Every structure is written in C-alpha cells, then in structure tokens.
Amino acid sequence: MRxxxxxxxxxxxxxxxxxxxxxxxxxxxxxxxxLVNQHLTYHFEENGNCHVNYQITLKNxxxxxxxxxxxxxxxxxxxxxxxxxxxxxxxxxxxTKQPQRGLTTITVHFPEKVVGKNKEQSFNIQYQTxxxxxxxxxxxxxxxxxxxNLTEIDSLILSIEVPLSFxxxxxxxxxxxxxxxxxxxxxxxxxxxxLSEKEIMAVFGESQTFAFRLKYYLxxxxxxxxxxxxxxxxxxxxxxxYLHQISPQPKDVVLDKDGNWLAVFSILPExxxxxxxxxxxxxxxxxxxxxxxxxxxxxxxxxxxxxADDPEIKQKAQELKTVEKIYQFVVQHLSYxxxxxxxxxxxxxxxxxxLSSPDHAICSEFTDLFIALARAAGxxxxxxxxxxxxxxxxxxxxxxxxxxxxxxxxxxxxxEKVWRQVDPTWENTSHIDYFNKMDMTHLAFxxxxxxxxxxxxAGAYRQPNSKEKSVxxxxxxxEKETLSSPQINIDIKPQxxxxxxxxxxxxVYNPGPTALYHLKLTIEGKKLSFKKxxxxxxxxxxxxxxxxxxxxxxxRFIGKNSVSLxxxxxxxxxxxxxxxxIPLTLMPIVSLENLPQLSLVLAGLLFFFSLLIAIVKIKKxx
Numbered sequence: 001m002r003x004x005x006x007x008x009x010x011x012x013x014x015x016x017x018x019x020x021x022x023x024x025x026x027x028x029x030x031x032x033x034x035l036v037n038q039h040l041t042y043h044f045e046e047n048g049n050c051h052v053n054y055q056i057t058l059k060n061x062x063x064x065x066x067x068x069x070x071x072x073x074x075x076x077x078x079x080x081x082x083x084x085x086x087x088x089x090x091x092x093x094x095x096t097k098q099p100q101r102g103l104t105t106i107t108v109h110f111p112e113k114v115v116g117k118n119k120e121q122s123f124n125i126q127y128q129t130x131x132x133x134x135x136x137x138x139x140x141x142x143x144x145x146x147x148x149n150l151t152e153i154d155s156l157i158l159s160i161e162v163p164l165s166f167x168x169x170x171x172x173x174x175x176x177x178x179x180x181x182x183x184x185x186x187x188x189x190x191x192x193x194x195l196s197e198k199e200i201m202a203v204f205g206e207s208q209t210f211a212f213r214l215k216y217y218l219x220x221x222x223x224x225x226x227x228x229x230x231x232x233x234x235x236x237x238x239x240x241x242y243l244h245q246i247s248p249q250p251k252d253v254v255l256d257k258d259g260n261w262l263a264v265f266s267i268l269p270e271x272x273x274x275x276x277x278x279x280x281x282x283x284x285x286x287x288x289x290x291x292x293x294x295x296x297x298x299x300x301x302x303x304x305x306x307x308a309d310d311p312e313i314k315q316k317a318q319e320l321k322t323v324e325k326i327y328q329f330v331v332q333h334l335s336y337x338x339x340x341x342x343x344x345x346x347x348x349x350x351x352x353x354x355l356s357s358p359d360h361a362i363c364s365e366f367t368d369l370f371i372a373l374a375r376a377a378g379x380x381x382x383x384x385x386x387x388x389x390x391x392x393x394x395x396x397x398x399x400x401x402x403x404x405x406x407x408x409x410x411x412x413x414x415x416e417k418v419w420r421q422v423d424p425t426w427e428n429t430s431h432i433d434y435f436n437k438m439d440m441t442h443l444a445f446x447x448x449x450x451x452x453x454x455x456x457x458a459g460a461y462r463q464p465n466s467k468e469k470s471v472x473x474x475x476x477x478x479e480k481e482t483l484s485s486p487q488i489n490i491d492i493k494p495q496x497x498x499x500x501x502x503x504x505x506x507x508v509y510n511p512g513p514t515a516l517y518h519l520k521l522t523i524e525g526k527k528l529s530f531k532k533x534x535x536x537x538x539x540x541x542x543x544x545x546x547x548x549x550x551x552x553x554x555x556r557f558i559g560k561n562s563v564s565l566x567x568x569x570x571x572x573x574x575x576x577x578x579x580x581x582i583p584l585t586l587m588p589i590v591s592l593e594n595l596p597q598l599s600l601v602l603a604g605l606l607f608f609f610s611l612l613i614a615i616v617k618i619k620k621x622x
Contacts, residue, residue, distance in 0.1 A: 034067065035059035037155040042144055046163050048133035054125040063117040070123075073105040075145050076131040084108050087122045094125075136389070137475030139205035139440060140166040146199050146431070156192040161185050162204060170285040170440070171203035173433035199431045201439070208283045208440035211476035212387070215468070216275040216461035220267035227251075231446045231455040232261040232277060233386070234540075235515055237287035237419050239444060242479045242513040243279040243541035253543035258382070258447040259292050260455055261515075261540045277458070279513065280479045283440045287418040291517055292538055294449075296412055299380035303452040305350035305368045308375035313351060317376035323411050326373045327435050330424045334361040334369065336397060363397065363407045366425040368452075370409045380412035382449035384421060385457040387473045389441040395430045405459050405471070408442060443473060484514050484541065488567050488580040495585045496553040503550050506567055508578075512541030518572040523549055526564040528584070553586045561586040 039055040052074075058067050084092040084106070097105045106125060114121040133142045142160065150156070164184050176194035180187050188202060216230045232253065233241050241261075246253075250263040267273055302308040308317075320326045337360040340346065346362060351372030354365035361369075367383050374381035388406040390396035398404045410421040421442060423434035445457035459471045492504030506523060510516055519536040528551070536545050551565070562585055569578045 033061055033065050035061060035154045036152065038153055038157075040156070040158045041161065042132060042142075042159070043161040044133050044142065044163065044166075046165055048135060048140070049128060049130050050132045052127050052129065055122070056125070057120055057122040058114075059120045060114070060117055064115070066113050066115045066119075067110060067121065068113075069107055069109050071105055071107040072125055073099070073103055074127075075102050076104065076129040077102050078130050079104045079127050080129070082106060082125075082127045085124045085126070092123055137208050137210070138478060139170075139203055139208050141439075142200075142202045142204070144200045147195060150192055150195060153192065156195070158190045158195065158200070160188040160200070160202065162188070162202070166204035168206050169202060169204055170206055171201070171437045173199065173201050173437075175433055175436050201432050203285070203439050205440075206284065207478070209476045209478050210281045210283065210387075210389075210443055210473050212277075212279060212281060212443070213472040214277040214458040215470040216277070216458065217463040217466070217470075218265060218267055218273045218275065218461065220269060220271050223269050225266060225268050228265050228267055229262040229455065230265070230275060230461055231457060232263055232540075233279070233281060233443065233445050233458070234259055234261040234447065235291045236384075236444050236447070237290050238284055238421060238438065238442070240282045240514070241279060241541075242282070243277070244513055245276065245278040246542055247276045248273070250542060253540045255292070255538055255540060255543075256450070256455070257294065257298070258449040259290065259294065260446055261543075262455060263542070275461075280476055281443050282479060283443060285437060285440050287413075287416075287420060289417060290419055291515070296380050299382050299412065299449050300375050300378065302372075302375070305348060305364075305452045306372040306375060307350065307352045308372050310352050310372070310376075312355065313372050314376045316355070317373045320373065321377060323374060323377075323379050324435060326370060326377060326379070327422055327424055330366055330370045330373070331428045333358050334366055334424075334428060335359045336361060336366075336425065336429050338394070338397065341397065363425040366428065367407045367409045370422070370424055374409075374411050381409055382419075382447060383452065384408050384410055384442070384444045384447060386445035387443040387471060388423075388426075389473070396426050397429055405445070405457060406442070479513075482513070483577075484510050484512055484516055486510050486516060486519075486539070486569055486578050488569065488578050490565065490567060490580060490582045492551065492565070492582070492584070494583065495587050496551055497587050498553050501550045501552045503548065504565075505546055505548050507544055507546045508536065508539065508569060509544040510539045510541055515540045515543075516571070516577075519577070520570045520572075521545075521547065521567070522570075523547070523565065523567045525551070525584075526566055527561070528563040528565070528586075530565075551584065561588070 037057040041053045043051045054072065056070065058070070060066060082096060084094045086092050092108055092111065094106050094108045099105055108123060108125065110121065132144055133140060142162065144160065147156070162185065164181070164186060166186070169179065169186060169188070172188065174194060174196065178189045190200065212233065218228050218230070220226055232243065235241050236259070246263060250265050252264045254262050254264060256262060265273060265275070300308070307313055317326070320329055334354065335358060340360060340362055348364050351369045354361050354369055371381040371383060385405060385407050388396070388398060390398055398406045408421060408423040408425065410419045413420045421438050423438070423442070426432065427434040445459070446455050462470055487509045489507045489509065490504065493502055496502040508521065516539040517537070519539065521534040521536055522531070524531040530551055532549050534547050539545055562583065565582050565584055567580045568576055570576055
C-alpha cells in the first residue's frame with residue numbers, strides 16, 4: 001500500500017499597522033494541525049529605526065502532517081534587510097510579495113521535513129523599518145502592527161525595546177503590560193491575553209507643544225456700536241496656554257463659568273474685523289487640578305443634546321452606573337459613519353437620537369451620549385471642542401466643521417479632584433484605549449458645560465463662503481517658563497481738597513503671555529490712614545481688572561500733607577509681582593502759599609465788622 005503524506009500550508013495571522021490598511025486574516029489551519037508559538041521583538045534605535053524579529057516555533061499536533069511553508073504578511077512602506085534563519089542561524093529560502101500597497105508578504109520554504117507528533121520547527125524572520133516610530137514635536141509615538149486572529153496562536157509574547165532617550169512612557173494602549181528598564185532600554189511586554197486584538201500604541205515624553213494661529217471674522221450688521229466675544233484657547237487641567245498676540249487687541253479678556261477665555265471687541269456700525277491670535281499650548285498626558293474652582297453639581301443638569309432626564313437615557317445610566325461602563329457602552333454601541341462627514345451631513349443629533357440610531361454617529365454623538373449618560377448616572381461631565389492631531393482621519397476622525405475640529409468629553413474624577421478627558425470616538429475607530437490615558441494630541445479650544453452649544457470654538461468665526469483655513473496648528477518647541485509681568489495703573493487726582501472724598505480707580509492689566517491666578521491686590525497709604533484688599537481670581541492674557549476706591553482728606557487748618565498711595569500685587573505664594581507708588585497731597589484749609597491772600601481777606605473782614613459796629617453805635621446814640 002502506498003504511504004500518503006498530508007502537507008499543510010501554514011498561513012500565519014496577518015498584521016496591519018495602526019496607521020495602515022486594516023486586513024481580515026485568511027483561513028488558518030495551524031490551530032487544528034500545529035501549535036504556533038511566537039515571540040515578537042521590536043527593537044528601536046535612537047533615530048527611530050526598528051529592528052523586528054519574529055521568533056516562531058511550529059509544533060506538530062499530528063504524526064503524519066508537517067509544514068512545508070509559512071507566510072507572514074506585515075505592513076510598512078519601507079521594509080528592508082529581510083532575512084530568515086533557522087535555529088542554527090543558517091539562512092532559509094524565502095520569497096517576498098507586495099499584494100497591496102503598504103503590505104509585504106514573506107513566504108518561508110522549509111528545506112527539511114519535520115515529521116512526527118510533537119516535533120518542533122523554529123525559525124526567525126527579521127527585517128528593518130522606519131515606519132513604526134515617529135518623532136512628533138516633543139514626543140515619540142510608536143505603533144506596532146495589530147495581530148489579528150489571536151485565537152489561532154497558542155502562545156505569544158510581544159516585546160518593545162525603546163531607548164531611555166525617548167523619554168518617559170506617558171501613554172500606552174492596551175493597558176495590561178509589563179514594564180522594566182534594562183540598561184539604557186525601556187522594555188514593554190505584552191502576552192496574548194493582554195493584546196485582545198487591540199492596537200498597540202506607546203507615547204514617550206512628558207509634554208507636547210503646539211503652536212497655533214487662529215483667525216476670527218466679525219461683522220456688525222447693526223446701525224449701532226456693539227460688543228462681540230470670541231473664544232480663545234483656555235488653560236485647563238491638561239494644557240497651559242501662552243498667548244503671544246491678539247491683533248487688533250481686545251478691550252478685555254474675561255472668563256465664563258466654565259473657565260473659557262473670551263476676548264471682548266467693540267465693533268462700529270457695519271464694521272468688519274479680522275482678528276489674528278497666535279500662541280502656544282503645552283499639553284500634558286496627566287491632568288492636574290483645574291486652574292479655577294467651579295460648581296461641580298452644575299454639570300449634572302439636562303441640556304440640549306444632553307437629555308439626562310430622558311426616561312430611556314436614565315434607565316440605561318442606572319444599568320451601567322460607573323463611568324467606565326458608560327464609556328465602553330458608547331464605544332461598543334455606536335458606529336462611526338464616515339459617509340456623513342464626507343457628504344457634509346455633520347448636523348448635531350444629540351444623545352437621545354443617536355441612542356436609537358447608533359449606526360450613523362460622528363464625534364459629537366459619541367460625546368453627547370457619553371455626557372448625557374454620565375450626568376444621568378450622577379457623574380459630572382462636559383464637552384471639549386478643539387483640535388486633535390491625526391495623520392490618518394480614517395482611524396482617528398475629525399468632524400466638527402470645515403476646519404476639521406474634533407469633539408470629546410471629560411468627566412469629574414471625584415477621588416483625584418480633576419477633570420479627566422476621554423475619547424470614545426477614537427477608541428471606536430482605532431481600538432486604542434482612550435479611557436485610561438490621553439496621548440497629548442488634543443488641544444482644547446472651548447469648554448461646553450453650562451451650555452451645550454456656546455461659546456463657539458475657533459474655526460467657527462468664518463467669513464461667509466470663504467474657503468480660507470482659519471485654524472493652523474503645528475508642532476513646536478517648548479515655551480520658556482516665563483511668568484506674565486502685570487501692569488498697575490492708578491487714576492486719581494494728585495491733590496485732594498480738605499473735607500472731601502476723592503474717588504479713584506486702579507486697573508491691573510496682564511500683557512501676557514500666561515494667565516495669572518489667585519492674586520492678592522493691596523492698596524494702602526503711607527502717612528495716610530487707608531487700606532483696601534482685593535482678590536483677583538483669574539486674569540487671562542490681555543485681560544484687566546479695575547478696582548474703585550475713595551481717599552478721604554480730613555479737615556486740616558494749616559499746612560499741606562504729602563502722602564503716598566502704594567499698590568502691590570502678590571501671587572498665591574506670597575511673591576510680589578508688581579508694586580506701584582503714586583504721591584498725593586492732602587490740601588489744608590490754610591497753606592503757606594495762600595497766607596498773604598488770606599491775610600488781606602481777614603483784614604477786609606475785620607474792617608467790615610468794625611465799620612458795622614460803628615454804625616450800630618451811632619444809631620443807638622440818636
């Protein structure tokens with residue numbers, strides 16, 4: 001009887017880079033006929049080049065089946081120096097193909113037949129690429145190919161080796177990993193269970209800096225002068241803003257209850273104004289305490305698009321209860337509709353509508369549903385509109401307006417007392433964990449909390465029918481850690497008449513570039529019984545605070561009194577930021593300068609009264 005051999009063409013799990021094309025794995029026989037063990041190592045050099053090593057072991061499950069070839073498909077446009085070695089370090093024959101753009105398939109042809117149950121065949125596939133690491137401003141971003149069909153791999157260890165010079169590990173997805181340092185390397189390791197078919201992304205560096213250039217168009221169609229407000233990027237727990245220029249300069253920059261910075265402009269009748277704002281934003285991966293205290297309970301109410309009191313939303317919130325379950329529900333329940341964005345159908349639906357129509361969501365719907373459910377569950381939440389860096393909008397989409405802005409929510413972490421940003425849209429589309437950490441790509445333009453629609457973010461103040469981009473954001477170098485030097489202007493008459501209270505004003509102006517918080521203003525007199533204290537909670541760049549006061553001049557018969565008014569400004573650490581001194585004169589009833597004139601007046605009065613007495617006496621004699 002002729003002996004038969006069964007040949008298995010072992011096709012491995014297909015890989016796809018996060019920023020590349022998503023692939024569906026082909027049929028794999030390995031699960032039934034072979035045990036597949038893989039150890040993938042991505043070793044990065046200081047310039048970002050990556051040396052990849054696939055250490056693969058095939059173990060026969062059956063006695064009369066063996067592997068003749070093994071194919072690996074991986075992504076990257078710059079794959080080079082491909083090599084395949086057996087366990088003894090000898091080269092093995094292979095062939096390469098590029099079935100699609102950005103993909104490379106390596107088929108390994110085994111020279112020997114490894115026959116017998118539990119027999120093993122080990123080999124290494126190696127290559128180099130510069131596609132897996134990118135320097136973006138101040139950070140390094142690493143994305144390794146996604147491993148599909150994990151169920152057909154029996155054992156998997158994936159290691160990422162990164163130089164310490166890349167900086168501190170500040171963001172990583174998925175969250176279950178092991179971290180250690182070996183010499184000058186940072187080693188991050190995942191096992192099969194940790195990956196769960198999610199993308200791997202790691203960010204190194206403690207902060208990111210963006211430079212922004214924003215244009216605003218305002219027009220007054222009325223017949224009278226009016227004021228208009230435009231929203232500037234504000235400080236938040238994640239970002240510190242450096243405003244270098246606002247042209248033309250506003251009358252003032254004020255804050256609303258959400259902490260937004262609003263520039264105030266006066267516009268003449270039928271006047272048009274084009275405003276240019278330039279600055280930098282330094283963004284951290286970890287939130288700090290908010291710069292200003294707010295009424296947290298005000299972020300629980302129902303609003304337009306956040307129907308927290310809707311019965312269906314309340315019921316779903318009671319089922320989910322925790323913020324993480326609410327987030328995962330939004331990620332899994334909704335589907336991002338790219339076609340809506342491409343067709344310009346970006347009208348906002350709100351939470352209630354998208355809950356019942358989950359297949360046609362864009363970023364605003366992911367955000368609104370999260371906020372409504374969180375508020376209904378008693379978790380304060382609000383919306384952020386702004387810019388988010390994305391070099392692949394298919395995976396990390398943006399969809400607010402023509403300037404390609406983004407929307408994402410944040411919730412109040414009661415334990416840490418910070419606002420935590422999350423991005424359910426991007427986790428839905430990229431399978432990257434955007435709940436446990438943000439990746440320093442999100443720049444807030446406005447905060448919507450008290451109102452779900454106002455103020456409008458930069459990018460919304462566009463001239464009708466204009467195709468000019470009004471938002472430009474680029475990576476930049478870190479800003480020097482400089483504090484604003486406030487200016488103090490005191491306006492009061494230098495001479496105060498006797499018996500009078502003279503009114504004055506003091507204006508504190510912040511010329512930028514940073515906001516000032518929790519200032520203590522003290523106005524007091526030298527040789528003058530006067531003192532006034534005022535607390536300035538916040539003073540954004542190009543903003544001002546005016547304080548009124550009164551100086552009293554008690555009656556004083558002779559001699560001027562030269563006094564001084566001293567104004568000082570201290571920060572919360574007790575450091576003096578500015579001091580201004582202005583001399584004043586308390587005028588007397590009688591002074592040396594007017595003494596001759598006063599003597600003549602007194603002499604005249606004495607003569608008048610003497611004459612009057614003489615006339616009275618004459619009349620009595622008659």
